[in-house]
Amino acid sequence: MEYVYTLIILIALSVILASSFNLIIGYAGLISIAHPVFYAIGAYASAILARDHGVPVPIAMLLGAVAAMLASIAVALPSLRVSGDYLLIASIGFQLGVLEAIKNVSFTGGAGGLTNIPPFLIQSVGREAYVVLVVAVAVLTVLLTRVIAHGPYWRALSAMRDDELAFGALGRNAVAMKVAVFALGSALAGLAGALYAHYFRFVTPEQFELLQSAAMLTMVVVGGMRTTLGPVIGAVLLQALPQAITFLDLPTALLGPLQGLLFTGLVLIFMFWRPQGLVAAGEFWRPSREASDVGRP
Amino acid sequence: MSGVLEIRGLDKRFGGIVVADSIDLTLAAGRVVGLIGPNGAGKTSLFNLVSGVFPADAGSISLDGERIDGLKTHKRAKRGLSRTWQNLRLFPSLSVLDNLMVGPRDYPGEKLWRLAFARTRVERAEGQARRRALEVLERTGLVGVAKTRAADLTFGQQKLVGVARALMNEARCLLLDEPMAGVEGQAYETMQRVVRDVAASGVAVCVVEHNVAFIRDLCEEGVFMFAGKVLARGPVTDLIADPRLTELYFGT
Numbered sequence: 106m107e108y109v110y111t112l113i114i115l116i117a118l119s120v121i122l123a124s125s126f127n128l129i130i131g132y133a134g135l136i137s138i139a140h141p142v143f144y145a146i147g148a149y150a151s152a153i154l155a156r157d158h159g160v161p162v163p164i165a166m167l168l169g170a171v172a173a174m175l176a177s178i179a180v181a182l183p184s185l186r187v188s189g190d191y192l193l194i195a196s197i198g199f200q201l202g203v204l205e206a207i208k209n210v211s212f213t214g215g216a217g218g219l220t221n222i223p224p225f226l227i228q229s230v231g232r233e234a235y236v237v238l239v240v241a242v243a244v245l246t247v248l249l250t251r252v253i254a255h256g257p258y259w260r261a262l263s264a265m266r267d268d269e270l271a272f273g274a275l276g277r278n279a280v281a282m283k284v285a286v287f288a289l290g291s292a293l294a295g296l297a298g299a300l301y302a303h304y305f306r307f308v309t310p311e312q313f314e315l316l317q318s319a320a321m322l323t324m325v326v327v328g329g330m331r332t333t334l335g336p337v338i339g340a341v342l343l344q345a346l347p348q349a350i351t352f353l354d355l356p357t358a359l360l361g362p363l364q365g366l367l368f369t370g371l372v373l374i375f376m377f378w379r380p381q382g383l384v385a386a387g388e389f390w391r392p393s394r395e396a397s398d399v400g401r402p
Numbered sequence: 403m404s405g406v407l408e409i410r411g412l413d414k415r416f417g418g419i420v421v422a423d424s425i426d427l428t429l430a431a432g433r434v435v436g437l438i439g440p441n442g443a444g445k446t447s448l449f450n451l452v453s454g455v456f457p458a459d460a461g462s463i464s465l466d467g468e469r470i471d472g473l474k475t476h477k478r479a480k481r482g483l484s485r486t487w488q489n490l491r492l493f494p495s496l497s498v499l500d501n502l503m504v505g506p507r508d509y510p511g512e513k514l515w516r517l518a519f520a521r522t523r524v525e526r527a528e529g530q531a532r533r534r535a536l537e538v539l540e541r542t543g544l545v546g547v548a549k550t551r552a553a554d555l556t557f558g559q560q561k562l563v564g565v566a567r568a569l570m571n572e573a574r575c576l577l578l579d580e581p582m583a584g585v586e587g588q589a590y591e592t593m594q595r596v597v598r599d600v601a602a603s604g605v606a607v608c609v610v611e612h613n614v615a616f617i618r619d620l621c622e623e624g625v626f627m628f629a630g631k632v633l634a635r636g637p638v639t640d641l642i643a644d645p646r647l648t649e650l651y652f653g654t
Binding site: 252253263264266267270271272274275277278279281282285286289 | 512
C-alpha cells in the first residue's frame, strides 16, 4: 500500500509542477528551464527551517513557497525588463548556480543531500492524510490555473503573447504580468518541493537537475500546452511511464539516460506530429504560427 | 493656443540618423492634424516617441498640461494617449471583441490580486468594457464580425479593428498611423466618418497618411515633415500646392 501512496503523491506533485509550469511557459509564453530549481528552493527552505530552526512544518512549507517566489522575482525582474529571451539565459544560469551552491555549502547537506527532514502528518495522523493533503493542493493548483485561463486575465495574457508592443500601448503592463505569473508558478513549484521534502524526508541536489526540466517540459507539451487538463494528463503519463520502465529490470546505470531519451523523444514526436498536445487547446496554436502573415494586405 | 498634446523641442538620433530634430507640435481638442511627408521623414518615429516606444534624447511632451515624456508606454496610455500602428499589430489569436476588450484605460482584470480579492470590481469593469466594445463596433460597422478571429478578417476590416481598439481608451489624444493604407470601398467611408466623429467629440487627432484626398477632406491643418524636421505647417491645400514641398515629397 505504501508504494501506491508514494506513487499517488509523486503523480500529484507532478500535476502541481506541470500545471504551474504551464502557467509560465504556456499561458505567459515565458521560456524558462529553471522550474525544478524553484521546486528545490521550496524543498530545501522548508526542510532546513523545520529541521534546524524549529519552525512548525506547515509554516515552513508556506515559507518554502515564499522563498521560491522571491527567488523567481529576483530572476525575472531584471531579465524581463529587457526582453523575454533573456529569461531563458538567466534561468539556465540560475539553475546551474543554485544547484552548484547547494552542493558546496554545508547547511544544505552538500552533494550528499539533506537527511532527517521532519515528517508531517504521517506519524501523527497517518500516511493517508498526507496523500489527501498533496492531492488537495494539486486539485487547487489545477482550479487556480482554470481561473487564470479564463476571462480577463486570459485575454490579457493572450494579447501580451500576440503583440507585446501593442499590448503596452493600450495601457497594459506586460512586465508586471509576466513577473506575476512567473512568481505564482514558481511559488507553486516551491510548495510542491516542500510537500516532497516532508514526505520523503531526504533531498539531494541531483533530483533537481536538467532531467527534471526535461520531464516538466515533456508533461506540458505532451499533455497540451495552454490547456487546464493537458498538464494533468501529461503528469500522470510521464510519472507512470518511468515507473513502468523500472519493471523492465534494466541496470540502474541505464535508467537515467533512458528516461532522458524518452522525454526528449516524446517532446520531438509531439512537436512534429501533434504540437497542440493530447488535449488540444482550441485555436490557440494556429495563430501563433500564422502571425507572420498577419498585417499583409 | 493651448493644446491637448504639446511637443516642444523634441530630438531623437539613432547614431548618425536624425529622426526628430527639435520638433514643436501642438494638437488641439477637436481638431485633426495631418502629418505628411515622404517615407523616412520621421512621421512614424514621432508617433513612437510620443507613445514611448523609445525615449527622446531631448525635449518635452505634455498631455493636458502634464509631462508624459518620462513615462513608460503603458503609463502614457493610462493618461489618455492612444495610437494605431502602420502594420496593424492586432492580437491575431483573439476575436475582434476580445481585441477591443483589452483596450480600456482601466482594466482591473490584469492584476492577479484583484482577480482573487476584488472580483466584483473586475466583473463590473468587464461588463462596462463589453458594452463599450459593442458600441464602438457598432460605430465602426464591425458588429457582424465581433466573434471572428482578428486574423481571419479582410485587410480593410483589420485596419478598422485597429482604430476601434484605439478608441476603447476614450483617449484625449489619438494618433493614427496610416489608417487608410490598403483600405478601399466601404471601409474607406467608415474610416473617414469614424475619425471625423472622434474629433467632433473633442479628441485631439493626428493622422499620418499618404492618401492626400483623405488628408484634405479631414484635416484643418497639415504639418509637412522632412528628415526629422517640421518644414511647413498650414492649411493642407496650401501645403499640397507648394511646389517646393511637392518636390521634396516626390524626390524629383
